[in-house]
Amino acid sequence: MNKMNRRIFNFFLLVMFLGIASSVSATTYRLQRVTSVESGKKYVFEQAGRVMKHSFSSSALQTTNEFSTTGLSGSEDYVWQLESASGGFKIKKNNSNYLKNSSGTELSFVSSSPSIWSFSFQNDGTALIKCVSTSRYLGGTDTSLSAYKCYTEDNLLWLCPHSVVVYQLVEEKGTSPDLSFDNAFFRFLKGESYSVPDLETAEGFDGTITYSSSNTKVATVNASTGEVMIVGPGRTLITASSASTASFDAGEATYTLLVMGGDGSADKPYSVSDMNSGYLTKSFSDKYVSGYIVGYYTTDMFFKTVADNDDCVAIADYRDDVTSSDIALIQFKTGDPQTNYGLKSHPNELGKRVKAYGRMNILRYKACIDNVESLSFADRYPVTISNYKYATYRTTEKLNFTNTGVSAYTAAIDGNNVKLTKISDGVVDTGLGVVLYSGTAGTYDIPVTTAPATVTNTGLLISDGSKATKDNNTYVLGKKKDVVGFYRWVGAESLPAGRVYLNGGASAARDYLEFAFDDEATGMRDAVHHDKVEIRTDVVYDLQGRRVAQPGKGLYIVNGKKIVIK
Numbered sequence: 001m002n003k004m005n006r007r008i009f010n011f012f013l014l015v016m017f018l019g020i021a022s023s024v025s026a027t028t029y030r031l032q033r034v035t036s037v038e039s040g041k042k043y044v045f046e047q048a049g050r051v052m053k054h055s056f057s058s059s060a061l062q063t064t065n066e067f068s069t070t071g072l073s074g075s076e077d078y079v080w081q082l083e084s085a086s087g088g089f090k091i092k093k094n095n096s097n098y099l100k101n102s103s104g105t106e107l108s109f110v111s112s113s114p115s116i117w118s119f120s121f122q123n124d125g126t127a128l129i130k131c132v133s134t135s136r137y138l139g140g141t142d143t144s145l146s147a148y149k150c151y152t153e154d155n156l157l158w159l160c161p162h163s164v165v166v167y168q169l170v171e172e173k174g175t176s177p178d179l180s181f182d183n184a185f186f187r188f189l190k191g192e193s194y195s196v197p198d199l200e201t202a203e204g205f206d207g208t209i210t211y212s213s214s215n216t217k218v219a220t221v222n223a224s225t226g227e228v229m230i231v232g233p234g235r236t237l238i239t240a241s242s243a244s245t246a247s248f249d250a251g252e253a254t255y256t257l258l259v260m261g262g263d264g265s266a267d268k269p270y271s272v273s274d275m276n277s278g279y280l281t282k283s284f285s286d287k288y289v290s291g292y293i294v295g296y297y298t299t300d301m302f303f304k305t306v307a308d309n310d311d312c313v314a315i316a317d318y319r320d321d322v323t324s325s326d327i328a329l330i331q332f333k334t335g336d337p338q339t340n341y342g343l344k345s346h347p348n349e350l351g352k353r354v355k356a357y358g359r360m361n362i363l364r365y366k367a368c369i370d371n372v373e374s375l376s377f378a379d380r381y382p383v384t385i386s387n388y389k390y391a392t393y394r395t396t397e398k399l400n401f402t403n404t405g406v407s408a409y410t411a412a413i414d415g416n417n418v419k420l421t422k423i424s425d426g427v428v429d430t431g432l433g434v435v436l437y438s439g440t441a442g443t444y445d446i447p448v449t450t451a452p453a454t455v456t457n458t459g460l461l462i463s464d465g466s467k468a469t470k471d472n473n474t475y476v477l478g479k480k481k482d483v484v485g486f487y488r489w490v491g492a493e494s495l496p497a498g499r500v501y502l503n504g505g506a507s508a509a510r511d512y513l514e515f516a517f518d519d520e521a522t523g524m525r526d527a528v529h530h531d532k533v534e535i536r537t538d539v540v541y542d543l544q545g546r547r548v549a550q551p552g553k554g555l556y557i558v559n560g561k562k563i564v565i566k
Contacts (some may be wrong), residue, residue, distance in 0.1 A: 007284035029072045029508065031167035033239065035121045039084035042169040045129070047161060050182030052080045052138075052146045054093045059106035060147035061099075061138075062172035066445055068178070072169060079169065088118040088305050101131040106151045119166070122325065123248045124239045125214035126163035137162050143279050154365045161278030165237065165256065175431040177218060177242050177251035178202040178207075187258040187279065189268070191557075196228055197255055199240050207242035207251075214239070218259055220387055220441070230383050231439055233271035233317060235259030261317070264288055269355050272317045272328045275367035282360060287351055288314050289330070289369045290355040291380065292396075294322050296343050297329060301364050310342020312363075319396070320498035324354030329363050330356045331370040341375050349497070351396040380445040385438040388484050392477045392500035394433050394462055400449035401436075411459040411486075413504060417516040418475075418486050429453035433460030433500035435477065465497030473504030475513060486513040 022484060031044055045052045050063040052078040067078050067150035075094050082089040083098075091099040091114075093521065098114030101107060116132040136150035139160030144365040149160075156162045183197040199209065211226040214217050215236035220229045235258050237390075239506050244250040258279065261271025264287035272291045274280060296307035303322060311332040316322070332338045336383065343349060343411050369410045384405060401408045401423070410421040420435055425450060428434050438444065445497045461468070468474040474495055475486040486502055489495055501515075 004075050009338065012477065013502060019234065028170055028172040029069065029169045030176055030251055031069050032164055032170045032252050033125070033237065034168045036438045037082055037089065037123055037166060038084055039089060039118050042079050042081050044078055044167040044169070045080065046167065047145050048141060050149055054077050059108060059132050060141055060149050061107050062147055062226070063145055068426050085116045088116045090114045091117050101134050101136060104136065105151065107521065122163065123215060123343070124163070128162060129164055131528050138164065139332050140278070154362045155366045156278065156455055157362055158275060158280045158282040158541065163278070165254065171247045174249045175194045175247060176202060177207055177248045179240055179242060179251040179253035181253050181255045183255060185256045187260065189260045189263060190233060194228070196226055199226065199253065202248065207245045207248055209240050212239050219257055229387065230259055230297065231443060233259050234273040236275065269387070272315055272326065274414050275328045275515045276325065280360070282362070284359055284361060286358060288355055288357050289328065289361050290353065291317055291328065292319040292351060293343065294319070294327065295350070297364055297366065300362070306347065307343035310338040310344045313341070313343050317353065320496065327366065327369040329366045329495050330375070331363055331371055332357070332372050333367055337372055337375060347461060347491065347532065351394070353381055369476070381448070382443050383436060383446050384443045385436060387441045388479050389437055389439065389441065389476060390484050391436045392433060392460065393436050394493050394498060394500050395428050395430055395449060396431050397448045397454060398427065398450070399446045400427050400451060401446055404444055404446055405440065406436050406438045406444050409437065410455060411502060413434050413460045413502060413513060414516065416510055416513060418502065418513045419516045423455050426452055427453040428457060432458050432464055435460070459502070460500050461503055463497055463499045463501055464493040466494050466497035468501050475502040475504055485515055487511065548557070
């Protein structure tokens with residue numbers, strides 16, 4: 001074969017090869033959100049709709065909001081691979097180079113002696129990525145998140161958003177459902193209008209979509225429709241997922257929802273979540289902040305509920321939340337603020353909601369309002385009612401639920417039921433636990449009152465963190481299989497301090513106590529049935545506590561009362 005003929009032959013071989021290759025479907029991947037990482041897997045790191053790239057500018061890792069989830073071969077410049085290392089992982093790009101934290105904040109790539117990184121996943125499903133050797137975290141250089149550097153923990157507050165959503169590349173075996181939201185990030189002030197983003201799917205998609213929220217303290221979501229109910233300030237990930245079908249693989253899409261509790265004004269003070277979100281500017285300007293007093297931090301950052309002195313208090317958005325990352329500090333000026341509000345001198349202020357005015361700052365590696373001259377206790381307290389319409393609540397001030405849309409109830413165990421009795425005047429004294437009901441889920445502001453309280457004992461107890469155990473017949477409000485009632489506490493430890501519960505006493509034997517109502521005029525029973533919650537107050541039991549579907553003649557228990565069927 002001469003050279004010319006050989007060239008023609010090779011050309012046709014190449015054409016045939018390319019034709020065969022093009023007829024084979026390219027490997028496709030989907031991004032699956034994860035809350036743990038492992039060596040050898042490929043990941044994408046995203047924050048507020050932007051993913052971290054392999055490119056640098058001024059020693060800062062760049063980001064982009066333009067990326068694809070299909071056809072990935074591992075060569076894309078936003079895909080990272082993890083390699084196991086002592087104390088964490090090496091973060092590797094699509095060649096032999098690794099991510100290095102050098103000179104404190106500056107990032108670079110090296111082929112040897114790379115940095116070791118740890119991944120700490122938080123309650124909202126996001127991760128903090130920390131350089132083990134320098135104790136610095138990957139964080140956005142500004143709220144636009146156009147670049148990332150490494151920062152100490154104190155700089156992560158306000159200046160540097162740093163909570164990263166981690167996705168793993170999962171190979172598609174069939175047809176991808178191509179789930180995606182038309183907006184990956186929402187940030188807005190609580191109380192403003194919010195529209196759920198549209199979910200896009202592949203043409204002909206025949207699967208069922210299920211929705212979930214990673215942080216139900218911020219928002220709950222209807223599992224079927226995706227409708228979101230805002231609960232409180234903070235960050236959550238809303239996930240739409242589908243199981244595999246005969247035609248499509250399983251799929252998932254997420255968007256980040258950041259709810260700001262306030263704007264720093266007197267009428268809309270910042271929440272603690274606002275201060276810790278990374279989306280405020282550290283301007284040293286005077287702002288208002290509000291939260292519950294949950295304790296005190298010592299000078300060496302040891303958290304206590306009993307204060308050593310009166311110079312500051314620790315506050316959180318939720319009365320019983322003492323998680324370090326969920327706390328901010330209020331530091332008092334000397335003089336009247338310390339004298340009037342210091343936790344050492346006033347231990348009974350623990351659990352009360354306060355609003356402080358002072359300078360935004362960082363103190364002891366915590367978001368802080370310092371030089372506080374003005375502090376006041378709240379005249380209204382937020383109460384959140386979940387989608388199943390009930391809640392238990394502990395008051396730290398005397399509250400009046402009249403005409404608020406929320407009704408307060410006392411509770412008493414009566415046989416196999418919990419009898420709920422509405423507090424007729426709506427006034428609940430300080431330090432009491434109650435059962436709350438509202439026909440509409442949401443957060444309600446309940447006013448503080450000075451009116452006398454006619455009810456001094458609601459039958460509900462407040463856990464001190466040691467006595468409310470499963471061995472002591474402790475019952476807490478809960479829902480299982482759409483049935484709301486009081487369920488036996490089965491945790492290994494005592495019920496956490498501050499939780500409201502019922503003590504079943506020595507005679508209590510059932511794992512679940514149903515509701516029975518002592519006030520038919522409230523319409524409560526009708527409201528429960530109309531909401532299709534499977535709570536029945538006409539369930540019949542025999543004298544041994546066994547449910548009877550079709551009772552005949554005899555003695556039975558209905559709603560905790562003995563009845564005779566003749």
